[in-house]
Amino acid sequence: GNSVTQMEGPVTLSEEAFLTINCTYTATGYPSLFWYVQYPGEGLQLLLKATKADDKGSNKGFEATYRKETTSFHLEKGSVQVSDSAVYFCAPRNQAGTALIFGKGTTLSVSS
Amino acid sequence: GAGVSQSPRYKVAKRGQDVALRCDPISGHVSLFWYQQALGQGPEFLTYFQNEAQLDKSGLPSDRFFAERPEGSVSTLKIQRTQQEDSAVYLCASSSSRGTQYFGPGTRLTVL
Numbered sequence: 001g002n003s004v005t006q007m008e009g010p011v012t013l014s015e016e017a018f019l020t021i022n023c024t025y026t027a028t029g030y031p032s033l034f035w036y037v038q039y040p041g042e043g044l045q046l047l048l049k050a051t052k053a054d055d056k057g058s059n060k061g062f063e064a065t066y067r068k069e070t071t072s073f074h075l076e077k078g079s080v081q082v083s084d085s086a087v088y089f090c091a092p093r094n095q096a097g098t099a100l101i102f103g104k105g106t107t108l109s110v111s112s
Numbered sequence: 113g114a115g116v117s118q119s120p121r122y123k124v125a126k127r128g129q130d131v132a133l134r135c136d137p138i139s140g141h142v143s144l145f146w147y148q149q150a151l152g153q154g155p156e157f158l159t160y161f162q163n164e165a166q167l168d169k170s171g172l173p174s175d176r177f178f179a180e181r182p183e184g185s186v187s188t189l190k191i192q193r194t195q196q197e198d199s200a201v202y203l204c205a206s207s208s209s210r211g212t213q214y215f216g217p218g219t220r221l222t223v224l
Binding site: 102103 | 143145147152153154155156157160167168171203205210212213214215216217218
């Protein structure tokens, strides 16, 4: 079945630094891809998504591009803020196209 | 509009007790998912409903776990004879058919 490998954290950055969190997947076909974020004390929230190859998802300054050649969906942000401190999860859909398969999560800590 | 709600938010059970966790999905969402999130890990799929039909229960870890959605709206996840390894956060998500999944705040289950 489909699976995902996500960059291990924690990632510690200073405010305004550039962020990349790597995510690669193995899949049958081309599943929709998602990034979810979990802020401290809060539930999982959708950050962005891409439903087909070469699509770019973007939200709140974060971007990720669906790369079928490298089976990757890396998350990037040009200038992080303290408020971006959270746990980030990469998640392709499963082979049936229903449930999500989550990575282990990457903890981001941004200091001022 | 109202999001996904779950109750109780916290549950402490003695080993061997039965527990029932409730999920109220977003109104009109036909798909409902249950996930289990262990401490420091990403959520793992448990089971999936489309309306009242349980279409996938491949993630349920044992026959002590049972889920139902009798009227195609509210869902209950029941765990019989709880064990310490059942301690986790149980997340419910709902979506329109094959749409984006929206997550509830979760129920944190602690088995003593």
